[in-house]
Amino acid sequence: MVKKDKIRGIDLIRFLSTPKTLQEISAEFGRPESEMEAYLEKRGKLRSYNLFVHRNDSQKLIYVYDKEKRNELIIKPRVWTYRKHEELPYLWISFPNNLNFKKIILAPISDAHYGSLAHISKKFDDYLNWIARSNNVFGFLVGDEVENCHADSPPGAIFEQMMRPKDQIISFRKKLAPLAHKILFGVPGNHEGRGTKKTDIDPLYFGICEPLGIPYFDEPVFVDILWKTYVFTMYCRHGSGNAQTKGGKINKALQALDFQEHIMFNIMGHVHDPMLDDTPRICRERNFDEDGNLESFRLVHKKQYTIICPSFLSYFGSYGARMGFSPPNTNITTCEIYPNGKYHATS
Structure with missing residues (x-):
């Protein structure tokens, strides 16, 4: 396990763009699973991305970030x-x-x-x-x-x-x-x-x-x-x-x-x-x-x-x-x- 100096939010978002287990996340960022679990609990939202925690078919916890869905109808201000x-x-x-x-x-x-x-x-x-x-x-x-x-x-x-x-x-x-x-x-x-x-x-x-x-x-x-x-x-x-x-x-x-x-x-x-x-x-x-x-x-x-x-x-x-x-x-x-x-x- 190679520990990275610092976990950047953008790196975490990119890695968790598809669901990953704690074991996979721990291996990617070089930190114990318990540390990564606590880290993710504090970062339920990064930038405009929300963290979702689910379970896979083996009942292991999986984590994924998904971009927040915003209202696509942006209305400009009226002059009248x-x-x-x-x-x-x-x-x-x-x-x-x-x-x-x-x-x-x-x-x-x-x-x-x-x-x-x-x-x-x-x-x-x-x-x-x-x-x-x-x-x-x-x-x-x-x-x-x-x-x-x-x-x-x-x-x-x-x-x-x-x-x-x-x-x-x-x-x-x-x-x-x-x-x-x-x-x-x-x-x-x-x-x-x-x-x-x-x-x-x-x-x-x-x-x-x-x-x-x-x-x-x-x-x-x-x-x-x-x-x-x-x-x-x-x-x-x-x-x-x-x-x-x-x-x-x-x-x-x-x-x-x-x-x-x-x-x-x-x-x-x-x-x-x-x-x-x-x-x-x-x-x-x-x-x-x-x-x-x-x-x-x-x-x-x-x-x-x-x-x-x-x-x-x-x-x-x-x-x-x-x-x-x-x-x-x-x-x-x-x-x-x-x-x-x-x-x-x-x-």
Whole structure:
């Protein structure tokens, strides 16, 4: 037995990367078994490695170090804060006034259908990378993010997936984690609703948004974005319906304007056909002085942008092509807000 001058932790970790008996450990480090046993008892953890003591088939004690399993989801700190209403789907998002961007771009992430055979992975990855690397770009989830087909889905749908639903959720969460601090909120689509209806488990909430700390609503959400003392308003829902014409799709999206006050951005997904409509609303405007006295009043036309989000599904090889639906365009639609209170939408 050759005694080593000093036992280094790294040497012990390397030697015990596979299970060893006390006899083997004693021979390796040149110390009596009793001494090595006492030594190991004091070193249940070395660096980020934990010591496990088990027994082999001969009932001899065996020792092995294994690297501590840490949470792989490391979420970067946000530059924005949020406040949710306790009972209603109402969200405030506040950007600090010292955030001196020329504009902030709000980019919808809708209808990714991650896990589908028709999912356009390169386009989707490029889009996420653009959000992640652009300081002034922030995303929000509009639903149908995972394909999530199961036995009760439309006939044959389970064969249109490249992976099982649980693997879709895990993989999508890992993909979104590096930019989770830039995702403002999420709402579900009908593909997430499949899980909710059958199991009372919403995969977008439990599998993605909750672990990543993304504010989540299980219904359409009313959003106020606060920046440079201005309030920018948004209404966001996944949408519904089976409209196939351009007019039918935009009319479905415009329905949300019927039951609420002026909103700057009316967002919908679901129909996989990006569109942009600018429907103004006539609003009363009153101006008061510092003492609360009325100075002027007038009627103004305020812009309202209705945005239908694009999907990340290819046309050929998808159910849309087989059904003979018209191919959608592939434009990206975004919302833009400016430090002077102006706002715009692009497609």
